[in-house]
Amino acid sequence: MHASCSSLQxxxxxxISVLGGCLLSPALQAADTRVxxxxxxxxxxxxxxxQAQYHILAGxxxxxxxxxxxxxxxxLKALDFVSDASLASRATMLALSANNAELSLATARRWLKLExxxxxxxxxxxxxxxxxxxxxxxxxxxxxxxxxxxx
Numbered sequence: 084m085h086a087s088c089s090s091l092q093x094x095x096x097x098x099i100s101v102l103g104g105c106l107l108s109p110a111l112q113a114a115d116t117r118v119x120x121x122x123x124x125x126x127x128x129x130x131x132x133x134q135a136q137y138h139i140l141a142g143x144x145x146x147x148x149x150x151x152x153x154x155x156x157x158x159l160k161a162l163d164f165v166s167d168a169s170l171a172s173r174a175t176m177l178a179l180s181a182n183n184a185e186l187s188l189a190t191a192r193r194w195l196k197l198e199x200x201x202x203x204x205x206x207x208x209x210x211x212x213x214x215x216x217x218x219x220x221x222x223x224x225x226x227x228x229x230x231x232x233x234x
Contacts, residue, residue, distance in 0.1 A: 167197070
């Protein structure tokens with residue numbers, strides 16, 4: 084008896100014995116990673132880099148779907164795991180485009196923390212502070228702008 088596949092004919096007994104041999108292979112048996120019944124399998128928690136990558140990917144997907152607030156929130160979450168001023172800047176721009184003053188202020192402050200000499204971050208904080216009536220914050224940014232960027 085033969086199994087046929089187009090013009091190739093393989094004896095059925097041969098095919099069964101090859102597959103059976105593969106199933107009984109010590110390499111495949113060693114690769115069996117099933118957890119015994121009742122046992123708890125513990126995995127290592129994701130690394131900070133992996134968690135940041137997750138939030139960055141989620142943020143990029145949201146930005147691509149024209150959801151700037153969601154994107155800014157995800158980038159802000161990523162900043163809990165990595166220190167990246169350019170990511171904070173992008174989060175700020177997205178929060179501003181979402182017209183979310185509170186989120187914009189939070190992302191701009193994170194940006195300034197990561198890049199203390201950033202004139203752009205200071206300007207965003209200054210404008211948002213003025214709109215929100217936060218005179219002390221606005222004055223602080225004005226003084227810093229004058230002191231850090233003479234001329």
